[in-house]
Amino acid sequence: MDKFSFRCANLLIGNHENAPAMEAVLFGPEVKFSDDSFIAITGGDLSPTIDGTKVNLWETLPVSAGSILSFTGPTGNGIRSYISISGGFSGDKIRSVMGSYSTYLPGGFGGNEGRALNEGDVLHTGMAEKKFEGGLFLENPPYFGDDETLRIIPGPQDGMFAPATLQTLISSSYEITPNSDRMGCRLDGPILEHLDGPDVISDGTAFGVIQVPGDGKPIILLSDRGTTGGYTKIATVISADRSKLAQLAPGESVNFEVVNQEKAVNLLKEQERLLSSLSAYGGVPLNIKVNGVSVDIVDDDNQLAIGINMEHSTYKTVVSDGHKDHQIELEISE
Incomplete structure (x- = not known):
C-alpha cells in the first residue's frame, strides 16, 4: 500500500x-x-x-x-x-x-x-547482500495525520461531470468511511454530479484514481483494485502523495488540491532522489571525496546523515584550520 x-x-x-x-x-x-x-x-x-x-x-x-x-x-x-x-x-x-x-x-x-x-x-x-553495520536514519520523515491534503491531476474523465463538480471536490472536506479497504478508500461528503451518468467503457485504473459511481460518492482506488473499471474517474492522486493516501484511517478527513503535471513530476523526482540516496548508501547516501579521500557526512550526534540533495560535481574551496588556509577539492557523487 x-x-x-x-x-x-x-x-x-x-x-x-x-x-x-x-x-x-x-x-x-x-x-x-x-x-x-x-x-x-x-x-x-x-x-x-x-x-x-x-x-x-x-x-x-x-x-x-x-x-x-x-x-x-x-x-x-x-x-x-x-x-x-x-x-x-x-x-x-x-x-x-x-x-x-x-x-x-x-x-x-x-x-x-x-x-x-x-x-x-x-x-x-535470506542472506544479506552486503555487510551492514547500521547507523542509518531518515531525516525529516513524513508525518501522517488527520485532515490530509492530497494533490490531484484532473482526469481522465473529468469532462463527464457537471462544470462545477471539480470545484466541489477541491473545495470540500471528505471523511474516510469504515467500509474502506485495500481495494478502495470510500469517501463521505458532497455528492459529485455527473453530466450523463456514471458509466464509461471499461478502461485501466491506476492506484489513486478517484472513481465516482452512480451515487456520486467518490472512491479512491488502492492496491487491490480491479485492473479495469467502468465508472467515470474525475481525477487521480499524484504518485508523490500515494504514501499519505495509504496511511489514511476511517474517520479521518481528506482534502484535495489540483496541481499540474509538471509539479507532480517534480514532486515525485524529489521523493525518488531521497530514496536514491538511501540506495546508494546500502552504505552511503553520497560519496564525498576530499582530495581523493572518501569521507562520511555526519550530524552533530555523529550519526550518518541521509537525504541530502546535492548534485554530482567537483568543487574547489578554501578552508582554514585557524592558522593557515588550505585549498581542497570536493568530489560529490551518488
Missing part, C-alpha cells in the same frame, strides 16, 4: 528496495528473533517496542537473539507500519508472483502462502 515507506524500510538496512517485508495495520504483531540482526520500522507509528523499550521509526535498529518486537497501537500518525530485516524474509513458503512478494488475500496467492500471518508462523531470512 505505502510503497515509499516499504522501500525506505528495506533501504535503511541495506536490502534491495523490493525485498520481502512485513506490513502491519493498526495493531502490529509480536515477533521473536532467533538470531542477531538489524531491522527497520517505517510508515505509520504503531508504538513499537523491543523488549519493552520504545524504539524509533525510520532508522536501523539492532536486535539480539531472543529479543521481542511488539506494538501497543496507533498514535494518530498513520495506520500501516513496514518491518524489514537484514537479508529480507525468505523460504519455500514466501513466493514471488508476477514479480511481487505482496500477498493478495482475495486471490489467496503471493507472500506467505497467500494468507495473512498467524500466531506461531516462522519466517526465515
Whole structure:
C-alpha cells in the first residue's frame, strides 16, 4: 500500500528496495528473533517496542537473539507500519508472483502462502547482500495525520461531470468511511454530479484514481483494485502523495488540491532522489571525496546523515584550520 515507506524500510538496512517485508495495520504483531540482526520500522507509528523499550521509526535498529518486537497501537500518525530485516524474509513458503512478494488475500496467492500471518508462523531470512553495520536514519520523515491534503491531476474523465463538480471536490472536506479497504478508500461528503451518468467503457485504473459511481460518492482506488473499471474517474492522486493516501484511517478527513503535471513530476523526482540516496548508501547516501579521500557526512550526534540533495560535481574551496588556509577539492557523487 505505502510503497515509499516499504522501500525506505528495506533501504535503511541495506536490502534491495523490493525485498520481502512485513506490513502491519493498526495493531502490529509480536515477533521473536532467533538470531542477531538489524531491522527497520517505517510508515505509520504503531508504538513499537523491543523488549519493552520504545524504539524509533525510520532508522536501523539492532536486535539480539531472543529479543521481542511488539506494538501497543496507533498514535494518530498513520495506520500501516513496514518491518524489514537484514537479508529480507525468505523460504519455500514466501513466493514471488508476477514479480511481487505482496500477498493478495482475495486471490489467496503471493507472500506467505497467500494468507495473512498467524500466531506461531516462522519466517526465515535470506542472506544479506552486503555487510551492514547500521547507523542509518531518515531525516525529516513524513508525518501522517488527520485532515490530509492530497494533490490531484484532473482526469481522465473529468469532462463527464457537471462544470462545477471539480470545484466541489477541491473545495470540500471528505471523511474516510469504515467500509474502506485495500481495494478502495470510500469517501463521505458532497455528492459529485455527473453530466450523463456514471458509466464509461471499461478502461485501466491506476492506484489513486478517484472513481465516482452512480451515487456520486467518490472512491479512491488502492492496491487491490480491479485492473479495469467502468465508472467515470474525475481525477487521480499524484504518485508523490500515494504514501499519505495509504496511511489514511476511517474517520479521518481528506482534502484535495489540483496541481499540474509538471509539479507532480517534480514532486515525485524529489521523493525518488531521497530514496536514491538511501540506495546508494546500502552504505552511503553520497560519496564525498576530499582530495581523493572518501569521507562520511555526519550530524552533530555523529550519526550518518541521509537525504541530502546535492548534485554530482567537483568543487574547489578554501578552508582554514585557524592558522593557515588550505585549498581542497570536493568530489560529490551518488
